[in-house]
Amino acid sequence: MSLYQQTSKQRRISVKFLVHSFTNRMNNDSLLSGGYWRELQHMHSHRCLHTSLTLSDGKVLVTGGVNDGVLRSAELYDPSTGNWTIVRDMNIRRLKHTSSLLPNGKVLVTGGSLDLNSGLVYAELYDPLTNNWTMTDSMHYARFSHTASVLSNGKVLVVGGFINTTNELPIEIGNCELYDPSTGKWSITSSIHFPRGEHTATLLPNGKVVIIGGWGNLGSPEQYDPVTETWQQCLTVEVDRNGHTATLLNNGQILVVGGVGAPFDNLEADLYNPLSDTWSQTGYIHNERVYGTAALLPNGEVLFTYGYGFEPNTYANSELYDPITGIWTIVNDTIPNTFYNAASVLKDGNVLFTGGIEDNPFSTRTTRLYNSSRIINRLKS
Secondary structure, eight states: OOHHHHHHHHHTOOHHHHHHHSGGGOOOOOOOOSSSEEEOOOOSSOOBSOEEEEOTTSOEEEEOOBSSSBOOOEEEEETTTTEEEEEOOOSSOOBSOEEEEOTTSOEEEEOOBSSSSBBBOOEEEEETTTTEEEEEOOOSSOBBSOEEEEOTTSOEEEEOOEEEEETTEEEEOOOEEEEETTTTEEEEEOOOSSOOBSOEEEEOTTSOEEEEOOBTOTTOOEEEETTTTEEEEOOOOSSOOBSOEEEEOTTSOEEEEOOBSSSSSOOEEEEEETTTTEEEEEEEOSSOOBSOEEEEOTTSOEEEEOOBOSSSSOOOSEEEEETTTTEEEEEOOOOOOOBSOEEEEOTTSOEEEEOOBOSSSSSOOOEEEEOHHHHHHHHHO
16 A cells, blocks of 8 residues: 555545545635735636746746636736737646646647546647647656656656546556657656655756655655666655645755645745755744745745645735745735645746636636735845
8 A cells, every 4th residue: 555545544635635625715815915916817717737837938828727627728928918818729638737848949748637537648749939739749658746847958857647546546656758859759767766646846957856755655755867867765854745845946955845744734844955965944834735836036035825724724825935044934915825726937036826726616717926026125124
């Protein structure tokens, strides 16, 4: 029995349970206060479990997700006008997929699911210049809730994920593969030591990739070397996590925060140093958050926001982490509590949040902008 199955039986958590059981806990307050947040023009479609990606020209591409059904639609946000434009539909409906910006400016979309019961092998490419989607070589393994990292050599590393579910418990896989944009083909690379899904993947300045947490093996990080195409096990972390975030700081360390694991209501934030393969604790967040969103701001601080907790209170605020002091600060802005949304850092350093689950209806088409310059200026004053 996998660790995912053990913890799921104890805590009664699964992907489907998370999707369907927490909508009645969301905060109905739609007022934005404090000036850091600004509500923008809504997307054309309600969606959650989608992807959001900043393109080479600064526009943001949103793809797929779920509303009344799984979506194949895509839309484009232009920060210069504040408008959303519907673009061509993807060829395949999908949620819990990945989207990656390739060096040639095209977007690679991989995997996902139609129903959270089984994964997809299909991959496709979006060309922003022609507004066309084209199918490319399919992956060797079907998967959803996986990660995709664009390596320094231009190839895309896809890691783990879930292949299907049995009795509403996802079955995690350890298979990894590489996509080569120059040939449009996939090749098998070394598998991770511990199968996992819903983990995080962080690309390091030296070109290596670190994966942390996830269902299947929550406490055993691994590091991938693209030169040797091998995985190395890293020092095990004491705090297990799933539904967490991992943010590469300017000092080269990885900030890991939020999620659920052991302990269940985890408030501890941790730093991983990939050069020394060491962990250190760095303060505590004020509210537990699962499936929250973290973004590195222009001044090197980290915004941690949205997500849900397991107590009947709301998290209609954000938190800010200062890597110099290791202190977490509450940002007292009132925002509707949301999870399963998507975020993209714009070229000006502001952060665009789209969709997610707020309340009824099942998903929202709301778009909000976090003004990073205002919060930075206020904290310095």
